[in-house]
Amino acid sequence: MPVDEAVRDYLSLAVALDHLRPGTISVRAGDGPTPPGPVRSPGALVRAAGELTVRLPGLGLEPRRERFLAAQLVALESAARRLAGQGVPYAAALRAAADGPVGAGDEDGYRAAHRDLDALLPGSGDLATRLAEHRRRDEVPVDLLPAAVDALADALRERARDAGLVDGAEKVAFEVVGDASWSALHQRSGPGSSRVLVNAGVRPRRAGLARLLAHEAYPGHHVEQWRRETVLVGERGWAEHRLVVLGTPQALLAEGAAENGLYALVGSGWGRWASEVLSSVGLGFDGEHAERVGAAVARLAGVRLDAALLWHGGRGRSGDAEAHLRRWLLLDDRGARRVLRFVADPRWRDHVVTYVVGGPLVRRWLDLPGATPARQLRTLHDEPWTPSGLREELRRTG
Numbered sequence: 001m002p003v004d005e006a007v008r009d010y011l012s013l014a015v016a017l018d019h020l021r022p023g024t025i026s027v028r029a030g031d032g033p034t035p036p037g038p039v040r041s042p043g044a045l046v047r048a049a050g051e052l053t054v055r056l057p058g059l060g061l062e063p064r065r066e067r068f069l070a071a072q073l074v075a076l077e078s079a080a081r082r083l084a085g086q087g088v089p090y091a092a093a094l095r096a097a098a099d100g101p102v103g104a105g106d107e108d109g110y111r112a113a114h115r116d117l118d119a120l121l122p123g124s125g126d127l128a129t130r131l132a133e134h135r136r137r138d139e140v141p142v143d144l145l146p147a148a149v150d151a152l153a154d155a156l157r158e159r160a161r162d163a164g165l166v167d168g169a170e171k172v173a174f175e176v177v178g179d180a181s182w183s184a185l186h187q188r189s190g191p192g193s194s195r196v197l198v199n200a201g202v203r204p205r206r207a208g209l210a211r212l213l214a215h216e217a218y219p220g221h222h223v224e225q226w227r228r229e230t231v232l233v234g235e236r237g238w239a240e241h242r243l244v245v246l247g248t249p250q251a252l253l254a255e256g257a258a259e260n261g262l263y264a265l266v267g268s269g270w271g272r273w274a275s276e277v278l279s280s281v282g283l284g285f286d287g288e289h290a291e292r293v294g295a296a297v298a299r300l301a302g303v304r305l306d307a308a309l310l311w312h313g314g315r316g317r318s319g320d321a322e323a324h325l326r327r328w329l330l331l332d333d334r335g336a337r338r339v340l341r342f343v344a345d346p347r348w349r350d351h352v353v354t355y356v357v358g359g360p361l362v363r364r365w366l367d368l369p370g371a372t373p374a375r376q377l378r379t380l381h382d383e384p385w386t387p388s389g390l391r392e393e394l395r396r397t398g
Helices: 002-020 041-057 063-083 092-100 105-120 126-138 142-160 206-216 221-235 249-259 261-265 272-281 287-298 302-312 318-328 334-343 350-365 374-383 387-397
Strands: 023-028 171-177 184-190 193-199 241-245
Touching: 002 041, 002 063, 002 241, 002 374, 041 063, 063 092, 063 241, 063 387, 092 249, 092 302, 092 350, 105 126, 105 302, 126 350, 142 171, 142 206, 142 261, 142 272, 184 206, 184 221, 184 241, 193 206, 193 221, 206 221, 206 272, 206 287, 221 249, 221 287, 221 374, 241 249, 249 261, 249 350, 249 374, 249 387, 261 272, 261 350, 261 374, 272 287, 287 318, 302 318, 302 334, 302 350, 318 334, 350 374, 350 387
Parallel strands: 171 193
Antiparallel strands: 023 241, 184 193
């Protein structure tokens, strides 16, 4: 009973925080209602998180389960302190969300990525212009976007089923929508079912669409939530996993796994594979070149976190953040404003760290010596891992 009470208190804490900061809970899964609990002040939530953290060690929980809940509570307490006006610095909030240190990006690394892109994108004009032109040529026409989504989703689902990540009973419905602050969004729609919204306003590209659908559906968020509710909640009865809470270590690993979804299913050579799939709807492209360009652009991921630190961390003005995005992420004004709209949104402001820190961390985990990426991904979904736990495992086995 003490364990059940502690889990109910954790769920109630997350739900109460969601009442104060709508959107904190991104997924609700499993059977039965989530305990609503009374409406509580931010200060009361700070105290509740601290009290539950003290109780955890005496409950006799499986070590990894206890560590998961402890890391979650650090992040929830940080969010509650911020809502209570207790002066939590933005960098400290990111550390709580990442279950570890977070820092700004390396401009020397950005310069090296720019040099690689310069060699991959010959022609006239500056690098930002050439990259924008490459992206325009790679865009999926809006009228062909539904067919492209269906072709890639079917191919990815088949690979996920062959890898033992799904059993064929789950399902995803895809919908193309207009302009939003995100490229695509996963929503749980019921037991074993999801809805994935694809934003046509960002002009999805051929190679980018393959990565996007792997991120949101197979083997990304849809597979992760299906395995969580089937294994962690259904088989083990660990009800704390009925919720996915943004701005926490749980969300960081979920996003890190999704970021590596295409690599986990297809591996190196995913560009050629995606081109072959899209050729069936008349959208073939130079997959090998797209993969090399994508790898160079991926090394600029930290620029988004830099911009968030500039925006929220008191290190500069909003104009500084926008200029940083234009310079290093090679965006035009419209693209820079879209990124800033995302990092300025109260729901997503801490979420940017999940991509920048979670992606590389999970990639190292998938590439452990002797490991099979798809099998490693399944292990990540089926156990209550924390980012610090993965780092320790990597140090131990590396």
